[in-house]
Amino acid sequence: MHMRTLALLIATAGFCLTGCRDGDAAEMGDDAGCEGAKCDDPGGDTTGGSAETFASDTEGDTDGDTEGDTDSGRGSDTDSGNAGECVFVEVDPDAVIDACGDRADTAFNPNRVAFGEDAMRWSCADVDGRHPDDRGQEYCEYFAIVDLPDAELPGIYGVVDPQGGPTQAQIPLTEADMGRLEADPGAVVGSCVFTSWNEDVDVTTGDDFEELHRVAVTKHAFRMKLPQNSLQAAAFLVQDCVQCPRIGGDPQDAADPLHDTFTRGCYLNAEINETEDRKSDSVLCAAAMRMSECGCDVTSEDTYLENEIAAGDGLGFPLGTWDDPDGLPPGCRYQSVEGYAHNVVACDLTAGDVVQHAQEIKSFCADRYADDVVVYVPLPVEDIACAPVGDEYVESCGDSPWVIQPQ
Amino acid sequence: MTRAAGVLLGLLAVSSGAVGAAGCGDPARAEACDADACEVPTQRADLDQQLTGLADPVADWLRASANDDAVIGQDYEGVLAEVGQSLGCDPQQRQTYVVLSNLELAPKAVVSHCSEDPQAASAVLTIFEPNAARDDLDGERFRMAAWDDDAGIYRRYQVAPHPSGGLGVAVEPAFCEGCHGTLAASRAWAPIMNEMTNPWAQWNAEPGFASVLFDETQVEPLAGPTYQSLTQTQLASASKLEPIIRGAIGRVTASVITDRTEEADADLAAALLRPLFCDAAVNFVSESHTSGELDASAVLDPQIRRQFTSVAPSASWEWLRDDTIKLPAAATEADAIRLLAVRAELAIEAEAALVSRGVLRPLDVLRVRALDWTRPVGSKFRCDLFVVGEARLAAEPERWEDAETTGEVVAALFAATMQVSGTSLLQADLIVAVADLEADGVAELVAAGAVDPWIRTVEAWGGELEEHVASMASAEGRSALLAEVETRGCYARRTQPTAPIIPGTTCP
Numbered sequence: 001m002h003m004r005t006l007a008l009l010i011a012t013a014g015f016c017l018t019g020c021r022d023g024d025a026a027e028m029g030d031d032a033g034c035e036g037a038k039c040d041d042p043g044g045d046t047t048g049g050s051a052e053t054f055a056s057d058t059e060g061d062t063d064g065d066t067e068g069d070t071d072s073g074r075g076s077d078t079d080s081g082n083a084g085e086c087v088f089v090e091v092d093p094d095a096v097i098d099a100c101g102d103r104a105d106t107a108f109n110p111n112r113v114a115f116g117e118d119a120m121r122w123s124c125a126d127v128d129g130r131h132p133d134d135r136g137q138e139y140c141e142y143f144a145i146v147d148l149p150d151a152e153l154p155g156i157y158g159v160v161d162p163q164g165g166p167t168q169a170q171i172p173l174t175e176a177d178m179g180r181l182e183a184d185p186g187a188v189v190g191s192c193v194f195t196s197w198n199e200d201v202d203v204t205t206g207d208d209f210e211e212l213h214r215v216a217v218t219k220h221a222f223r224m225k226l227p228q229n230s231l232q233a234a235a236f237l238v239q240d241c242v243q244c245p246r247i248g249g250d251p252q253d254a255a256d257p258l259h260d261t262f263t264r265g266c267y268l269n270a271e272i273n274e275t276e277d278r279k280s281d282s283v284l285c286a287a288a289m290r291m292s293e294c295g296c297d298v299t300s301e302d303t304y305l306e307n308e309i310a311a312g313d314g315l316g317f318p319l320g321t322w323d324d325p326d327g328l329p330p331g332c333r334y335q336s337v338e339g340y341a342h343n344v345v346a347c348d349l350t351a352g353d354v355v356q357h358a359q360e361i362k363s364f365c366a367d368r369y370a371d372d373v374v375v376y377v378p379l380p381v382e383d384i385a386c387a388p389v390g391d392e393y394v395e396s397c398g399d400s401p402w403v404i405q406p407q
Numbered sequence: 408m409t410r411a412a413g414v415l416l417g418l419l420a421v422s423s424g425a426v427g428a429a430g431c432g433d434p435a436r437a438e439a440c441d442a443d444a445c446e447v448p449t450q451r452a453d454l455d456q457q458l459t460g461l462a463d464p465v466a467d468w469l470r471a472s473a474n475d476d477a478v479i480g481q482d483y484e485g486v487l488a489e490v491g492q493s494l495g496c497d498p499q500q501r502q503t504y505v506v507l508s509n510l511e512l513a514p515k516a517v518v519s520h521c522s523e524d525p526q527a528a529s530a531v532l533t534i535f536e537p538n539a540a541r542d543d544l545d546g547e548r549f550r551m552a553a554w555d556d557d558a559g560i561y562r563r564y565q566v567a568p569h570p571s572g573g574l575g576v577a578v579e580p581a582f583c584e585g586c587h588g589t590l591a592a593s594r595a596w597a598p599i600m601n602e603m604t605n606p607w608a609q610w611n612a613e614p615g616f617a618s619v620l621f622d623e624t625q626v627e628p629l630a631g632p633t634y635q636s637l638t639q640t641q642l643a644s645a646s647k648l649e650p651i652i653r654g655a656i657g658r659v660t661a662s663v664i665t666d667r668t669e670e671a672d673a674d675l676a677a678a679l680l681r682p683l684f685c686d687a688a689v690n691f692v693s694e695s696h697t698s699g700e701l702d703a704s705a706v707l708d709p710q711i712r713r714q715f716t717s718v719a720p721s722a723s724w725e726w727l728r729d730d731t732i733k734l735p736a737a738a739t740e741a742d743a744i745r746l747l748a749v750r751a752e753l754a755i756e757a758e759a760a761l762v763s764r765g766v767l768r769p770l771d772v773l774r775v776r777a778l779d780w781t782r783p784v785g786s787k788f789r790c791d792l793f794v795v796g797e798a799r800l801a802a803e804p805e806r807w808e809d810a811e812t813t814g815e816v817v818a819a820l821f822a823a824t825m826q827v828s829g830t831s832l833l834q835a836d837l838i839v840a841v842a843d844l845e846a847d848g849v850a851e852l853v854a855a856g857a858v859d860p861w862i863r864t865v866e867a868w869g870g871e872l873e874e875h876v877a878s879m880a881s882a883e884g885r886s887a888l889l890a891e892v893e894t895r896g897c898y899a900r901r902t903q904p905t906a907p908i909i910p911g912t913t914c915p
Contacts, residue, residue: 105733110696111606111616128729178764185661186526186654323615323644330650331525350526350654352661356756356763359717367730368653371605372646 086244088271096276097257100266102127103282107262108406112322114283115404119325120377122279124194125370130277132169135366136160138280139196139234139317140375141224144361145346146171146190146354147213149180154190154213158362160225169362171354178355185352189213192365193335194345194373196316197223199230203315203338212335212346222337222344224316228275234310234317237281240272241265241288242305247392260407261393265289284309284377287402294397296386308380317375318342329372345373445548445567447575448477457578463553463562464531468493469576478573479566483535483546484636486566486574487518490531490551496521502643506601507609507621509908513537514629516544516637519651529654530554532598535637543631547574552598554655559662561596561655597659597753600652601691601907602645604702608693608745609907610645619696620745620910656753664760667814671807676816677797679761682754683775684793684824689784689899690751691907694744697737703730704749705888706879707872708783710758711776717762717769718865726876727869734885744888746909748895750784766814770865771821774832777868779844781875785898788844788853796824830856840868842875 106127107114114122124140135158136142147154158169173181181189190213202219210217227233248267249258258264265286270276272285291297291305298305312318319334319342321327328334332347347369349361357364379402386401388394448454454477458466468490473479480486491501502522508515516535521527531553535544551564562579569575606612608619629635666675681687692702703709703726712727737743761767779786800806800823807819825832832839841861844850853861863871878884897914899906 102733105698105700109698109700111612128731129725130728131723132728182661182665186658188526321615322646330523330528330647348524348526350657352657356657356660356759358763363716368650 086240086272088244088246089274091267091270091274096267096270097263099276100263100270100282103266103276103279104260104262104406106279107283107286107404114279115287115402117400117403118379118381120283120287120379120402121320121325121374122283123371124319124373124375125366127277127279132360132363133165135166135362136224136226136229137278138375139198139224139229140194140319140373141226141229142192142194142362142365142370142373143167144169144171144190144192144349144365145213145215145221146349146361148173148177148189148354149184149187149351154215156215156221158365159221162226166362169360171358171361173355173358181351181355183351185350185355187351188348189351189354190349191346192349192369193222194319194347194369195222195224196229196312196319196343196375197337197340198234198312198316199224199227200232201230201315203340205338210336217335217337217344222335231310231312231316234284234312235306237269237273237284238288238306238309239304241268241285242292244268244272245289245292246271251392254407261290261396261404262286262406264393265404280375286404290397290401290404291384291386293388293390293393294386294401295388295394296384296401298380298383299385300383305384308383309377312377313340313342315340315343317377319345320374320376321372322374325374325376329369332369332373347373445565445577447565447567447569447577449570449575451475451477453477454576454578460558461555461562461578462557463555464494465490465551465553465564466555466562466578469564473576476569476571477575478569478571479576481573483549483566483574483633487533490533491520494520494527494531496527501641502647503637503641504643504645504648505611505621505638506645507907508537509906510537511541512908513541514544514634516634517648518637519648522643522647522651525650525654528651529598529658532651532655535633538631538633543629544633544637546633552596554658559658559665561598561659563596598652598655599688599690599751599753600645600648601905602693602746603649603652603690603752604692604704605646606693606695607645607649608691610648611642612644612646613642615644616646617696619693653752656756659753660756660760663757664764667761667764667766667812667817669813671810671816672813673800673804673807673816673820675813676807676820677800679757679766679813679817680820680824681793682757683761683772685790686750686754686784686902688751688753689748689895689903689906691746691899692744692749693746694734694737697740697743699734699736699885700731701734701744701747701888702749703732703876704783705744705747705891706732706783706876708750708755708776708780710750710755710772711780711872713759714762714769714772714776715865715869718773719869722866722869724869724873726873729876732876732884733880734888735880735882737885741911742885742889744885744892745911746896746907747888747892748784748899748906761817764814766817767821770836770838771833773865774825774838777838777840778832779841780872781842782844785895786844788850792827793824796820796826799823827854827858828856830858832858834862836865837862838865838868840871842871 114120122138124138124142126135126137130137141160143156143158145154145156155171157167157171159167161167205218215221246268248264249256253259258267266276266282268289269281269285273281275281298308315337321329328345332345334341335344335346337344353364386397388397448457451473454469454473458469469479472489480489487501488498491498500522501518501520504517505514515537518533519528520531531551534550538545547568549566552561555562565577565580566574567577602608602610606616606619609621611621612618666679669675692705694701707726715722715727758772762769762772775789779788800820806823807816810816810819839858839861840863841849841853844853892909893912896909896912900914
């Protein structure tokens, strides 16, 4: 996969590093008359108002999965509530069990348990073995903004681009740049940015937008780019795993790998989505499947379980850290987006960090911060009621069946 | 004046966390430490004279607060509060981190200010050692390390009882030199956290994480008033100290690497290059509880992975993208990998700095790492190679007679080092990759220059690394690593006075 410089990306997408407002180096807001290719945003919606969802108008298979397409037949909006036809993919059982074992190790890491009473969670870090070009698979994408001393414009590095591979993660430094950076190595000259702003969620930023290192905090730079990192994808995933249950394994045989709840859910996800290599999908599907097995649903008739789970805080799944859903690792801070406080996180890049890791700054962001920036999926526990039916795997449902325990 | 000129004393470790393993008044260390360890100035003029030229925050505070008798405060709480205030830090952001020390596993504490900002917090660190009775922290004899931005070094202060009452301070005492590292090992003192990866086994990891050995080993929290006072409301997880120490390491690394631009100096060059070959310090990694998840540095030096991606960007081996390895889960706690010595973060960053500034190439680093590559730490061959190379450069000054900068001398020293019996280990774009230089007869052959059997392409070596890492993710791999815990741990105990006590190990 070829790498494209950010400059090229800007040229083709038509937006500047710092914006493209007429006669100004600030970026247009979404409702500021941004017209034509210059500020084109695939699938974008520039209507005003608060955060809203809309059906992506991309068609076809966006990530190679045959399930989870926006036109899968279950409806292209998140309110359908219709099951549609469940299509299962033939998988290699041994490979899936192996992968699910890795996912289970992560999900039940004693210091980082994924399943909680009122939320599920996982880190922004991609799983081991993820190709560098494919980073950002866990409803969290990340990149670096570096504003070099005396630079005319800041640089954005390692942004995911579903159409051509990520922008370059190497920062070209001149001798002069090096000298200026080394003159004050402790100075903060940029940020590793982590975003959970769903690819298909729009907000109106208007003219009074904030800036981070002179980069306008709007969807152009800060919204996730991969279609699988979307409200719609999350809703479909949960919907599928709720409504397409397969009673896997032998309920009477504890030695059967699929007797284990998490493995069973991870396997289901593999059969539906072939994304057993993602922490997020495995956790979400396992919890959703378990809720289905235990007869859980939201008590309100105005919504569906998948919508409630997938909605996050409206912009996306909120970000926190392991010991505090409203806290962050040291050196990081929230960057608000039109009142949404927990979806964009900026973590310090010092001059010394930039000089040391200019060759691959995105990897530095991943190594330094990604493990401790945590995606939370809040659960509407007050509005969930469970009434197990049937007799498969229901004996162990308990009061909160989504709090999956390792077998 | 270069920073090497009479400033630095070798490596002092934030041992099992803290700055130095010994303190004043510790009879266990008295014979190893200088008799002047606890002498503090009793005249303001003497203190001022010792502070001349020091530009760190503690020096600034001392100048502002010491009285005519050089008393700096009445108690540790007052000192901490005043230092924090002078830093402009919110008292609520003062945090304490606790670790089991190698003084009979008694807890010791590290205190930071402005703790939410790792860069700011790395400016001043305070360390409290266990008292002689091991029932509390010593609130009268504690140390501070403070970053002097002008000089680009950490300054160290030993607080001790003042003869007139209250507390005094010894400025940059020499007593730590023999206790805490090898003088020649490094030219830059830096705080080091023995364990810089989850689960920080001998540290308190709560809140947020479950402690491992810290909870298992410690019978009960210290009841002493100093320990209680420092931990009651401000106890924090080791996970919060880690970025602060990384910030401190970053400060030191950024400062030391600028020596490359100094005029040609062989000693400076040696100090820059030595970390690639010799272990001035080590770090330790542990399995995440009994899950089998272990930091990959246990098996492969992290710089191999980092530099390989520069040399072979299209390579797709798994080990290139995995920063952990996955062993089969430990059957019992006794089978878990605890405190396996790995290369120190400080050395890794120093090495990376040489590459990022263009002093060495990624391939150069790989060539060093390829020698004895199954031994990420404790390679006698690699260190001996450097010692011989340094001597060779000293005996053949013509090798660097045209060098204008220290960076150029580094290149000359590197070339002088990477040869054995007249055979260069720099073979075009090839690598001399020797897995185990302590295997029978291998060292003798290599030392004699008979390296042909080990010359290979980078790609071929990458394949070997893939096989090796894959082989370690097994029951046999666990057994091998358990043996390494003792081998490397005993090496650390022999060479690093601040190395931790590793449960289950018996060192000669």
